[in-house]
Amino acid sequence: MPTTLEAKTPRLVTALPGPNAKRVLEQDAKFMSPSYTRDYPLVAKRGLGAIVEDVDGNSFLDFAAGIAVCSTGHCHPKVVAAIQKQAAELIHMSGTDFYYESMPQLAERLVRTMPGAESKKVFFTNSGTEAIEGAIKLARYATRRDKMIAFYGCFHGRTMGALSLTASKSTQRKGFGALLGGIEHIPYPYAYRCAHGHTAETCGAEILEQLEGQIFKRLFDPEDVAGIIIEPIQGEGGYVPAPKFFLQELQRICRQHGIMFIVDEVQSGMGRTGKWWASEHAGIEPDILCSAKGIASGMPLGAIMARESVMLWKPGSHGTTFGGNPVCLAAALATMDLIESEYKENARRMGEYLFGRLADWTKNFNIVGDVRGRGLMIGIEIVRDQRTKEKAADLRNAIVDLAFHKGLLVLGAGENTIRLSPPLLIDQEQADFAARTLEECFREAGKKI
Numbered sequence: 071m072p073t074t075l076e077a078k079t080p081r082l083v084t085a086l087p088g089p090n091a092k093r094v095l096e097q098d099a100k101f102m103s104p105s106y107t108r109d110y111p112l113v114a115k116r117g118l119g120a121i122v123e124d125v126d127g128n129s130f131l132d133f134a135a136g137i138a139v140c141s142t143g144h145c146h147p148k149v150v151a152a153i154q155k156q157a158a159e160l161i162h163m164s165g166t167d168f169y170y171e172s173m174p175q176l177a178e179r180l181v182r183t184m185p186g187a188e189s190k191k192v193f194f195t196n197s198g199t200e201a202i203e204g205a206i207k208l209a210r211y212a213t214r215r216d217k218m219i220a221f222y223g224c225f226h227g228r229t230m231g232a233l234s235l236t237a238s239k240s241t242q243r244k245g246f247g248a249l250l251g252g253i254e255h256i257p258y259p260y261a262y263r264c265a266h267g268h269t270a271e272t273c274g275a276e277i278l279e280q281l282e283g284q285i286f287k288r289l290f291d292p293e294d295v296a297g298i299i300i301e302p303i304q305g306e307g308g309y310v311p312a313p314k315f316f317l318q319e320l321q322r323i324c325r326q327h328g329i330m331f332i333v334d335e336v337q338s339g340m341g342r343t344g345k346w347w348a349s350e351h352a353g354i355e356p357d358i359l360c361s362a363k364g365i366a367s368g369m370p371l372g373a374i375m376a377r378e379s380v381m382l383w384k385p386g387s388h389g390t391t392f393g394g395n396p397v398c399l400a401a402a403l404a405t406m407d408l409i410e411s412e413y414k415e416n417a418r419r420m421g422e423y424l425f426g427r428l429a430d431w432t433k434n435f436n437i438v439g440d441v442r443g444r445g446l447m448i449g450i451e452i453v454r455d456q457r458t459k460e461k462a463a464d465l466r467n468a469i470v471d472l473a474f475h476k477g478l479l480v481l482g483a484g485e486n487t488i489r490l491s492p493p494l495l496i497d498q499e500q501a502d503f504a505a506r507t508l509e510e511c512f513r514e515a516g517k518k519i
């Protein structure tokens with residue numbers, strides 16, 4: 071019989087939270103910053119693959135993956151071995167001041183995944199938000215302009231520059247005073263709630279008209295705009311994909327005016343959608359692409375990748391002490407091997423399988439308004455009633471909590487969406503367990519209306 075960690079599906083042995091978990095929660099309440107947002111009391115101890123065990127010996131199937139981070143699952147033996155080997159050899163050197171082999175090695179592998187004929191260059195960071203900060207600076211530096219356009223609903227991070235681009239939830243900005251100036255937000259093409267009744271393929275034409283006809287005419291001359299930044303699939307905003315034509319048109323507009331086309335693939339990248347980058351599905355070629363989260367299977371790493379003719383900043387203009395730390399790079403190289411050899415394809419296949427499995431949900435459950443996404447980046451929007459599309463945040467929260475009590479870890483996204491972002495290694499049995507469990511949760515939550 072496999073141990074709980076080796077099993078493919080969860081096993082609960084105590085009421086939740088269990089006694090050990092309660093002890094940690096008490097200590098946490100005393101000492102930890104209250105700004106964290108914990109949806110349910112999971113106190114994790116160990117993880118393997120898509121299974122996480124808590125401090126009381128309960129095991130869970132993880133369809134959250136530490137917010138889409140543990141791309142190769144928890145503690146993949148090859149990632150662990152790479153980290154251990156590197157930690158015994160060289161932990162830190164600072165790539166800002168010295169050289170080490172894995173920096174250009176990983177950079178070369180990353181840029182090979184990027185579309186476009188021009189050579190690319192890479193700057194490594196510690197996180198997604200730091201990659202976005204760098205992208206803002208790079209776009210300004212490369213264009214000598216300072217205005218930016220971003221989208222409502224998008225999340226780009228919490229440091230002051232990235233937060234200025236973020237327009238996801240007002241609590242993320244409230245109380246922090248003035249942010250970066252010169253940023254305008256425009257609507258994101260959200261097909262399920264499209265004011266013009268468009269489909270997932272056609273939603274957004276009016277937004278582009280607004281950009282060219284209003285913003286560029288009344289607010290910012292396009293020649294003052296340094297960059298337009300977009301998530302090809304909105305993450306924190308509710309797992310909303312932008313239509314292919316929309317991304318292509320944005321690229322055309324950027325090229326026309328010499329604006330940097332910045333694509334934030336912090337959540338959608340690294341194989342999650344079945345390709346290295348979600349933007350590949352639209353056939354676009356970003357000037358600057360930001361990555362983090364799944365890039366190093368849980369070790370803190372981010373990357374700014376840009377066309378060679380864009381990344382021309384001079385020595386000293388940008389740097390970092392820890393970004394691109396050797397141990398994180400070793401984890402990333404092992405992660406790329408695994409994604410390339412198996413998990414990108416598995417994400418595509420299991421995504422297709424799951425979408426097939428979930429296809430009837432909007433017919434079978436009146437509280438399921440929309441099922442959308444790509445690969446293993448799947449959003450399920452919960453509504454009070456399909457006819458009115460009234461957002462049902464309370465039901466969504468109830469479903470997330472019910473799922474936890476049945477051994478399935480999922481997270482919310484946006485106001486009323488459940489996100490499925492499992493490790494890219496899940497198999498059919500695990501996909502079926504997740505789908506079955508969510509169906510039970512929908513039935514139970516539906517009774518509460």
Ligand SMILES: Cc1ncc(COP(=O)(O)O)c(C=O)c1O
Pocket residue numbers: 137197198199200202225226227228301305306334335336337338362363
């Ligand atoms: C699309 C996107 N960009 C940027 C970030 C910020 O990344 P980090 O939390 O690593 O700073 C996130 C985090 O959720 C994200 O989803």
